[in-house]
Amino acid sequence: MSILVIAEHDNSSLKQATLNVVAAAKAIGGDIDVLVAGENVGAIAEAAAKAEGVNKVLVADNAAYGHFLAENLGELVAEVGKNYSHILTSAGTTGKDFMPRVAALLDVAQVSDIIRVESADTFVRPIYAGNAIATVKASDSIKVITVRPTGFDPVAAEGGSASVEQLDVVKDAGLSSFVGEEKAKSDRPDLASAGIVISGGRGMQNGDNFKMLEQVADLMGAAVGASRAAVDAGFVPNDMQVGQTGKIVAPQLYVAVGISGAIQHLAGMSDSKVIVAINKDEEAPIFQVADYGLVADLFEAVPQLEEELKKVL
Amino acid sequence: MKVLVAVKRVIDYNVKVRVKPDNTGVDLANVKMAMNPFCEIAVEEAVRLKEKGVASEIVVVSIGPKAAQEQIRTALALGADRGIHIETDEEVQSLEAAKLLKAVVEKEEPKLVILGKQSIDSDNNQTGQMLAALTGMGQGTFASEVVVEGDKVNVTREVDGGLMTVALNLPAVVTTDLRLNEPRYASLPNIMKAKKKPLDAMSPADLGVEIAPRLSTLKVEAPASRQAGIKVADVAELVDKLKNEAKVI
Numbered sequence: 001m002s003i004l005v006i007a008e009h010d011n012s013s014l015k016q017a018t019l020n021v022v023a024a025a026k027a028i029g030g031d032i033d034v035l036v037a038g039e040n041v042g043a044i045a046e047a048a049a050k051a052e053g054v055n056k057v058l059v060a061d062n063a064a065y066g067h068f069l070a071e072n073l074g075e076l077v078a079e080v081g082k083n084y085s086h087i088l089t090s091a092g093t094t095g096k097d098f099m100p101r102v103a104a105l106l107d108v109a110q111v112s113d114i115i116r117v118e119s120a121d122t123f124v125r126p127i128y129a130g131n132a133i134a135t136v137k138a139s140d141s142i143k144v145i146t147v148r149p150t151g152f153d154p155v156a157a158e159g160g161s162a163s164v165e166q167l168d169v170v171k172d173a174g175l176s177s178f179v180g181e182e183k184a185k186s187d188r189p190d191l192a193s194a195g196i197v198i199s200g201g202r203g204m205q206n207g208d209n210f211k212m213l214e215q216v217a218d219l220m221g222a223a224v225g226a227s228r229a230a231v232d233a234g235f236v237p238n239d240m241q242v243g244q245t246g247k248i249v250a251p252q253l254y255v256a257v258g259i260s261g262a263i264q265h266l267a268g269m270s271d272s273k274v275i276v277a278i279n280k281d282e283e284a285p286i287f288q289v290a291d292y293g294l295v296a297d298l299f300e301a302v303p304q305l306e307e308e309l310k311k312v313l
Numbered sequence: 314m315k316v317l318v319a320v321k322r323v324i325d326y327n328v329k330v331r332v333k334p335d336n337t338g339v340d341l342a343n344v345k346m347a348m349n350p351f352c353e354i355a356v357e358e359a360v361r362l363k364e365k366g367v368a369s370e371i372v373v374v375s376i377g378p379k380a381a382q383e384q385i386r387t388a389l390a391l392g393a394d395r396g397i398h399i400e401t402d403e404e405v406q407s408l409e410a411a412k413l414l415k416a417v418v419e420k421e422e423p424k425l426v427i428l429g430k431q432s433i434d435s436d437n438n439q440t441g442q443m444l445a446a447l448t449g450m451g452q453g454t455f456a457s458e459v460v461v462e463g464d465k466v467n468v469t470r471e472v473d474g475g476l477m478t479v480a481l482n483l484p485a486v487v488t489t490d491l492r493l494n495e496p497r498y499a500s501l502p503n504i505m506k507a508k509k510k511p512l513d514a515m516s517p518a519d520l521g522v523e524i525a526p527r528l529s530t531l532k533v534e535a536p537a538s539r540q541a542g543i544k545v546a547d548v549a550e551l552v553d554k555l556k557n558e559a560k561v562i
């Protein structure tokens with residue numbers, strides 16, 4: 001078996017999710033090659049070559065891949081991947097965007113968002129917002145798979161010494177072009193891979209009040225997340241949404257503040273190791289999944305939390 | 314310009330999902346079904362494009378059992394002009410759905426195809442992208458804004474890290490995210506009118522597509538349930554527990 005992993009990165013650094021996907025590839029078993037497609041990605045290819053368990057790094061460095069346009073990446077990955085038994089990438093928004101195109105171009109099914117590998121053709125994935133867990137068997141000769149990073153412990157980032165090979169395949173489908181982007185700049189850890197996440201919901205009342213959470217987050221080295229209600233109300237940007245249709249997180253500690261615990265929110269965080277809920281409604285469903293629940297008004301509890309943390313951290 | 318919208322009949326998002334005791338799937342008997350929430354957003358977007366004078370006709374298509382006609386009628390009541398029902402009782406997976414929709418696209422030649430980004434049952438997030446690849450169209454997935462300008466559409470997409478805008482040649486495929494719009498409710502007169510709007514039924518075979526699933530579900534289980542923990546009395550106790558019991562800070 002030979003497995004092609006498509007690296008997730010932002011043209012400046014390799015995303016940790018790539019290491020989780022390599023771990024999924026190891027669970028399948030076989031030679032693992034990593035494809036780094038992007039623009040000016042030399043350093044990223046070097047980083048990928050150091051990851052544990054990688055055999056070879058293939059580099060497609062071209063402006064056509066600079067913004068990860070699915071039309072171009074889809075053609076590239078279908079071309080490079082057609083000789084592999086498995087093609088894997090992370091179920092981030094880039095992978096979700098281009099990977100189904102790859103599957104369609106190869107005329108194979110895609111298995112989305114796997115959390116476990118049973119065997120080379122059988123995988124486990126959540127359905128119905130995580131209310132059910134399906135074991136599915138893929139019969140196509142090439143398995144196209146997106147991997148939920150939180151399902152797999154990452155391989156070591158250092159220690160490997162894969163060879164690096166430049167590809168000169170340029171696929172520019174000419175169907176789409178990049179217009180612009182608005183990226184939220186933050187010095188806090190990446191939400192998807194942070195060890196501690198503190199999220200606010202509708203109970204926060206407005207965007208300014210999120211500063212309270214940010215101060216606590218900075219004390220703990222945490223990332224800040226949100227419920228859909230908080231995003232829809234415009235308190236915070238969309239990329240902070242945790243849940244079925246937002247980010248999936250599984251930190252060591254998840255603190256839910258003013259979040260009721262709708263099933264769609266739980267779908268994104270219920271695999272966290274320890275869950276804390278702060279909510280003034282003792283009947284809130286979030287308490288059914290919380291290890292530690294505090295029934296309190298968040299506007300009193302969060303400033304107190306900051307004070308108490310200052311004492312112990 | 315003609316807009317094609319694909320909608321799916323799924324379990325209502327408020328229903329508590331239960332896994333069947335024999336682990337063959339999820340219990341759908343006597344469960345409330347509805348239009349997939351992302352598909353409602355797709356219909357709404359098409360209707361708004363028509364209200365702005367950008368779209369001239371909205372064709373809504375659904376694949377599924379006879380009962381999926383309810384969801385088509387809902388879309389007609391919301392403002393779609395005409396329905397197409399591809400009737401089948403088989404499980405239709407994303408690749409086949411994309412092939413069926415491709416056949417409809419070839420017949421109808423829409424300038425824009427709008428779908429939900431994922432259905433809340435299988436949570437696959439594949440069909441729109443597969444359709445775009447099979448028809449050679451560009452795609453604007455996870456859309457939070459759609460602006461048609463001449464022979465292009467600009468789509469602002471919700472991506473990890475923020476928002477990204479792409480320009481696509483028309484015809485193109487758009488898949489909706491939650492913040493694209495807030496769907497309206499159908500009024501009673503419009504529900505009545507919808508009953509008279511044309512609805513064409515056909516089979517996958519009529520479209521030359523064979524339903525041959527590539528994925529088989531071996532079993533479906535309930536997720537490991539989390540035990541509710543304890544309530545702490547105050548913030549000091551909480552911090553103490555996190556530090557000394559859970560050891561996570």
Ligand SMILES: Cc1cc2nc3c(=O)[nH]c(=O)nc-3n(C[C@H](O)[C@H](O)[C@H](O)COP(=O)(O)OP(=O)(O)OC[C@H]3O[C@@H](n4cnc5c(N)ncnc54)[C@H](O)[C@@H]3O)c2cc1C
Nearest residue numbers: 201202203227228229243244245246258259260265280298
């Ligand atoms: C298709 C679909 C997809 C969805 N995807 C997601 C998703 O990915 N992520 C997601 O989060 N949601 C998602 N949702 C929405 C979800 O169903 C809920 O509506 C949402 O999670 C509610 O957010 P919330 O808990 O912040 O708000 P609410 O449910 O309004 O809860 C607010 C909570 O704050 C508490 N509160 C208020 N004031 C205070 C105070 N002063 N002190 C302490 N507590 C206070 C209240 O007691 C309440 O429990 C989705 C819905 C649909 C239909």
